[in-house]
Amino acid sequence: MSSQFSVVGSPVKNVQLLSHVTGATQYVDEISFPGMLWVKAVRSPVARGRIKKIDTSKAEKLPGVVRIITAKDVPNNIHVNMAGIGIGPPDEPVLPESEVNYKGEAICLVVAKDEETAAKGAQLVEVEIEELPPVLDMEEALKPGAPVITKWGINAFIYGSGMDGATRPGRPGRPFFLVKRGDVEAAFKRADYVVEGSYLIPPIEHAPIEPHVCVAKPEPGQRLTIYTTTQAPYFVRDNVATILKIPASNIRVVAPAVGGGFGGKVDPEFEMQVAVAAMCVGRPVKWRWTREEEFTVSTTRPAVKIEIQDALSSDGLILGRKARLLHDSGAYTRTSPYGVIKATVNLSGPYQIPNVYYEGYCVYTNRQPSSAMRGYGVFEVSYAVELQIERDARKLGIDSWEFRFKNAYKNGQVSATGRLIDDAYLIEVMKEAAALAGVSLPSHLLQMSSWG
Amino acid sequence: MRIRFKLDGQDVEVDVKHTDTLLKVLKDKIGVGSVNFGCGEGSCGACMVLINGRLRYSCLTLAGYVDGKEVTTVAGLARDGELSEIQKAFLENDAAQCGYCTPGMILTAKVLLEKNPTPSDEELFDALAGNLCRCTGYIPIINAIKSVAKR
Numbered sequence: 001m002s003s004q005f006s007v008v009g010s011p012v013k014n015v016q017l018l019s020h021v022t023g024a025t026q027y028v029d030e031i032s033f034p035g036m037l038w039v040k041a042v043r044s045p046v047a048r049g050r051i052k053k054i055d056t057s058k059a060e061k062l063p064g065v066v067r068i069i070t071a072k073d074v075p076n077n078i079h080v081n082m083a084g085i086g087i088g089p090p091d092e093p094v095l096p097e098s099e100v101n102y103k104g105e106a107i108c109l110v111v112a113k114d115e116e117t118a119a120k121g122a123q124l125v126e127v128e129i130e131e132l133p134p135v136l137d138m139e140e141a142l143k144p145g146a147p148v149i150t151k152w153g154i155n156a157f158i159y160g161s162g163m164d165g166a167t168r169p170g171r172p173g174r175p176f177f178l179v180k181r182g183d184v185e186a187a188f189k190r191a192d193y194v195v196e197g198s199y200l201i202p203p204i205e206h207a208p209i210e211p212h213v214c215v216a217k218p219e220p221g222q223r224l225t226i227y228t229t230t231q232a233p234y235f236v237r238d239n240v241a242t243i244l245k246i247p248a249s250n251i252r253v254v255a256p257a258v259g260g261g262f263g264g265k266v267d268p269e270f271e272m273q274v275a276v277a278a279m280c281v282g283r284p285v286k287w288r289w290t291r292e293e294e295f296t297v298s299t300t301r302p303a304v305k306i307e308i309q310d311a312l313s314s315d316g317l318i319l320g321r322k323a324r325l326l327h328d329s330g331a332y333t334r335t336s337p338y339g340v341i342k343a344t345v346n347l348s349g350p351y352q353i354p355n356v357y358y359e360g361y362c363v364y365t366n367r368q369p370s371s372a373m374r375g376y377g378v379f380e381v382s383y384a385v386e387l388q389i390e391r392d393a394r395k396l397g398i399d400s401w402e403f404r405f406k407n408a409y410k411n412g413q414v415s416a417t418g419r420l421i422d423d424a425y426l427i428e429v430m431k432e433a434a435a436l437a438g439v440s441l442p443s444h445l446l447q448m449s450s451w452g
Numbered sequence: 453m454r455i456r457f458k459l460d461g462q463d464v465e466v467d468v469k470h471t472d473t474l475l476k477v478l479k480d481k482i483g484v485g486s487v488n489f490g491c492g493e494g495s496c497g498a499c500m501v502l503i504n505g506r507l508r509y510s511c512l513t514l515a516g517y518v519d520g521k522e523v524t525t526v527a528g529l530a531r532d533g534e535l536s537e538i539q540k541a542f543l544e545n546d547a548a549q550c551g552y553c554t555p556g557m558i559l560t561a562k563v564l565l566e567k568n569p570t571p572s573d574e575e576l577f578d579a580l581a582g583n584l585c586r587c588t589g590y591i592p593i594i595n596a597i598k599s600v601a602k603r
């Protein structure tokens with residue numbers, strides 16, 4: 001291999017290594033400007049509530065506090081990450097006007113001469129909140145009569161209604177993403193065995209060693225430069241443009257080295273707030289999240305619940321699969337509807353299952369919003385699918401290697417979503433894996449290939 | 453109050469508050485890039501420095517404490533443009549991905565190897581207990597330190 005290619009098969013050096021070992025790598029936290037001010041947020045102490053009153057008078061009197069920013073300072077107080085590619089609806093305020101939907105949601109911002117003064121100022125802001133019953137469990141959120149926390153009357157994203165950017169608006173749609181192929185009911189009637197499994201994946205915090213940090217600097221002529229630790233500068237640019245109501249071309253996003261992202265720095269989760277603050281005070285403004293904010297407010301990998309039912313034949317084939325997937329988006333949309341699509345289309349795993357019926361729900365709860373993390377959607381599903389495969393094999397009383405070889409995708413077959421499979425390599429990969437793990441496979445498996 | 457100290461061999465003079473941490477002064481007042489903020493509470497090791505040769509969390513050290521002392525960060529380890537052995541080993545072993553933990557890791561490794569040039573695995577893991585890395589999975593870092601220990 002390595003003789004044929006210059007990159008494939010040979011190690012590539014990290015181009016930043018030299019600057020890393022000499023301490024020369026520049027992260028956002030090193031960026032500062034003369035006259036720069038600092039931001040801290042007043043955060044919601046409850047998971048769900050109605051804001052009755054925000055009293056900033058004491059905080060305003062604190063020497064060094066320059067300005068307190070609330071919802072009314074935001075030119076267009078509603079956004080969604082993926083609006084640029086048509087996925088909506090915008091449902092998240094930069095700063096909430098009347099309702100908070102997760103514990104730790106920023107209610108208002110204190111801009112001050114330094115970090116400590118901003119923090120002290122934030123403690124002096126008095127917020128009166130009427131606590132409302134929160135929805136914290138996905139199954140509860142979907143039950144009729146559950147408190148509704150979205151604007152469209154149901155705690156789930158509606159696919160096929162135009163909200164997803166892929167279908168025309170105005171249709172009723174479904175509260176789940178549907179993947180359907182063949183005749184699943186007939187497959188279950190024909191089955192010799194039915195095996196059920198339920199799988200839970202908890203939320204996971206990315207925990208990069210570098211917390212979120214951003215500096216926004218107003219420039220002459222309604223322009224703005226944003227230095228931020230981000231994996232998605234264009235999301236930042238588009239969301240900031242939307243909420244400031246200025247052209248995206250007025251915004252320059254500088255993304256220096258990122259001290260670990262893992263998907264946790266894909267969402268513009270605080271750049272809009274820093275940008276609004278900077279525009280309001282007309283000076284550079286910096287916000288450096290604490291480790292606590294990183295854990296309690298930043299996005300996580302979603303919590304996911306997956307239920308699978310497999311229809312099996314006694315000769316070891318998966319005849320059909322039904323699955324129901326719940327994906328916890330938290331309080332707002334962010335990138336979850338897209339994550340659910342990825343998850344649902346992958347519920348067959350790398351296996352040929354001719355008859356399927358999958359429902360994928362993007363569920364809203366009063367938790368910190370979840371979003372991207374290292375293959376989110378696919379990763380959770382792979383975990384469930386591979387455990388299910390083990391269960392199936394046990395039920396049939398056959399070796400799970402054998403079961404995987406038998407049901408692996410082969411080239412020329414058609415996937416659950418109707419795609420012609422022309423790049424299947426599972427059988428070859430399993431042979432390699434078995435060799436590496438010191439497992440000796442029986443010869444009838446070793447003779448198999450993805451092309452026959 | 454005004455403090456004077458040596459930072460990576462250079463004289464520094466700066467006004468600090470009694471409550472300022474060394475990390476705060478290095479980052480927000482002087483603008484040092486070779487020290488990083490990760491937690492501010494002694495859990496991650498991204499902020500590590502040497503104070504008169506001893507390993508310290510700068511986020512848990514009051515700035516006033518370094519008055520008259522020598523503070524060394526990873527930026528001060530190279531001599532006449534020549535990287536130190538441990539820096540070279542990190543380079544060769546790909547022991548950094550995002551690099552945010554690297555300054556602390558290298559200083560910890562340096563101090564360990566000065567005290568104990570041939571650490572056992574257990575002593576090595578023990579020494580690294582105060583430094584978190586979220587990217588590498590630690591193996592390349594451990595390999596880098598072992599490669600110096602062998603030489």
Ligand code: FES
Pocket residue numbers: 488489490491492493494495496497498499500509510511512
């Ligand atoms: S910032 Fe000092 S140990 Fe984390």
Ligand code: FES
Pocket residue numbers: 209259260547548549550551552553554584585586587588
């Ligand atoms: S290299 Fe990223 S935290 Fe260690």
